[in-house]
Amino acid sequence: MFQLINAGKTRFVINNTAAGEVWTFDNAGGAFQISRVGTGVAEFEVRNNGDVRADTGEMYAQAFNTVSSRSKKTDFKPVQAVDILDKVAALDITEWRYIADEEGKSHIGPMAEEFQELFGLGDGAHLNLVDTTGITLAAIQGLREEQQAKFKAIQMENALLRDQLADLAAIKAELAEIRSDR
Numbered sequence: 599m600f601q602l603i604n605a606g607k608t609r610f611v612i613n614n615t616a617a618g619e620v621w622t623f624d625n626a627g628g629a630f631q632i633s634r635v636g637t638g639v640a641e642f643e644v645r646n647n648g649d650v651r652a653d654t655g656e657m658y659a660q661a662f663n664t665v666s667s668r669s670k671k672t673d674f675k676p677v678q679a680v681d682i683l684d685k686v687a688a689l690d691i692t693e694w695r696y697i698a699d700e701e702g703k704s705h706i707g708p709m710a711e712e713f714q715e716l717f718g719l720g721d722g723a724h725l726n727l728v729d730t731t732g733i734t735l736a737a738i739q740g741l742r743e744e745q746q747a748k749f750k751a752i753q754m755e756n757a758l759l760r761d762q763l764a765d766l767a768a769i770k771a772e773l774a775e776i777r778s779d780r
Contacts, residue, residue: 602625607624607625607626607627608624608625609622609623609624609625610622610623611623611635619634620634620635620636621633621634621635622635624640626640626643628645628646628647629643629644629645629646630643630644631643637654639653639654640653641653641654641655654698662727664727664728666728677736678740679736679737679739679740679743680740680743680744681740682717682733682736682737682740683736683737683740683741683744684740685716685717685733686733686734686737688716689708689712689713689716690708690709690712691706691707691708692706692707692708692709693705693706694706694707707725708725710722710723710724710725711723713725713729713730717729717733719733
């Protein structure tokens with residue numbers, strides 16, 4: 599019912615003259631873009647490889663589901679959870695705000711550059727939620743491993759101390775018997 603055909607870039611414009619708002623919808627080669635005129639950026643972009651990009655603003659959804667089925671993955675390698683825990687402990691987590699955010703609005707988290715440096719994941723400019731979630735879960739497993747190892751060590755130390763206490767109680771009983779024989 600509505601079609602734009604051109605030998606190059608296609609565009610249609612929505613212009614609210616009363617509000618002074620102009621939006622363009624473009625077929626920009628390998629991407630479909632929605633832009634507010636005057637910003638100099640595409641506020642929203644769908645690329646021909648399926649990537650969706652929104653560099654400014656916030657996105658809202660009731661759920662965000664990432665593809666995570668084993669059937670969609672390959673090249674599985676085990677991770678050392680305690681090593682990941684150590685890297686998470688070294689990761690600088692700060693409170694900050696985006697340059698475009700209004701005063702008083704803040705976020706908490708790591709920087710993409712440091713995340714890439716420590717874990718070898720990401721592009722140094724963005725954080726992938728699959729990676730940050732995976733790192734978090736691995737760190738939790740590493741913490742559990744450390745706690746279990748400490749608990750086992752405490753149990754072994756307690757068993758040794760109980761044995762030593764039993765030995766001391768036996769020695770005390772022998773000494774008491776020797777004293778009573780005198």
